[in-house]
Amino acid sequence: MQDIFEKCYQFTEAREAMKGGYYPFFIPLEESEGTEFVYQGRRFIMIGSNNYLGLTTHPKVRQAAIDAINRYGSGCTGSRFMNGTLTLHVQLEKELAEFVGKEAALAFSTGYQTNLGTISALVGKGDYIVTDKDDHASIVDGCMLSRGKMLRFRHGDMEDLERVLQKVPEDAGRIVVTDGVFSMGGDIAPLPDMLEVTKKYGARLMVDDAHSLGVLGGGRGTSAYYGVTDDVDLIMGTFSKSFASLGGFIAGDDQIIHYIQHHARSLIFSASISPPNAAATLASLHVMQEEPERIQRLLDIADYMRKGFKSLGFDTGLSQTPVIPILIRDDMKTIMMWKALFEAGVYTNAVIPPGVAPNMSLLRTSYMATHTQEQLDRVLDTFAKVGKAMGVI
Secondary structure (H helix, E strand, C coil): CCCCCHHHHHCCHHHHHHHHCCCCCCCCCCEECCCEEEECCEEEEECCCCCCCCHHHCHHHHHHHHHHHHHHCCCCCCECCCCCCCHHHHHHHHHHHHHHCCCEEEEECCHHHHHHHHHHHHCCCCCEEEEECCCCHHHHHHHHHCCCEEEEECCCCHHHHHHHHCCCCCCCCEEEEEECECCCCCCECCHHHHHHHHHHCCCEEEEECCCCECCCHHHECHHHHHCCCCCCCEEEEECCCCCCCCCEEEEECHHHHHHHHCCCHHHHCCECCCHHHHHHHHHHHHHHHHCCHHHHHHHHHHHHHHHHHHHHCCCCCCCCCCEEEEEEECHHHHHHHHHHHHHCCEECEEECCCCCCCCCEEEEEECCCCCCHHHHHHHHHHHHHHHHHHCCC
């Protein structure tokens, strides 16, 4: 008889990496001030965070979270259907919808739950969902939870998207889901070209703007960046990045959001977003609107770092945003370069398969509007020294 725990006992790779001193995950930070953090009493420069606008430490955001705890307590202790809807949630959803240019929005407790709930609510038996092969895991998992059939097209390839849509039966419902900014490559989905194809085949379009909000289109995301907000059917976003909190939302036509609200299991059967998280998100939205110079500063930093890495000889792939991958391709060399950078005081994210495709191992770097010029130059100098020592450049 097979013991279901046997696979757990046979999983030894992570502990071997820990013993070898090259395990790059679950590092417990002692203090975090956005662009820097403390680990074992030592300060590091953080270039592995999604805190794009640097708002996690903004005084208004911090105070909003504190005020919400004082007014509402630390949590809602129930789902949105029951006792877990606050006036704060309603206000947040109204302002988010207005911000991204849609009729209505619905807030979930995490971005992951947003994709799971939205996709599984909309895609039923006999329906088809078509995704970019580089879409986030939460989109893939939402497809798996739905009762529809998932088809995938080659990353950013509109000819392949059309080929895939041609396979969908004419009487079937269909929706295409894409990241706005791809979380590992930092490239931007070609929404205008995608809309041409989706409209031709009667498919709806949902855009996951987790890494686009606060970054593109004046902070309003990929659809605003291209000027196609009215044509995109659903805009999804997370609160754990530019909004400096935790949660997520889906925005679209009022009736569609109303339907999702009453059919998304990850909303119905999960406790609602906590008061301090909701308040911090709302405050971040206000700061984003009041301080647009943060967004421009972020884009300027991204351009500076991309040019800097390329001039050193690093491969930054197709990056167009503050997500800048350093493609190394060899798994162990990626891990060892991560370790060397970490020892030199620079934190990146080591990403190896299955997080990326085979032969695409990389160091994921990402930047904040609050990084100083001295920090950026120190990062480039450290990468130059480590890259040469490792034989990457």
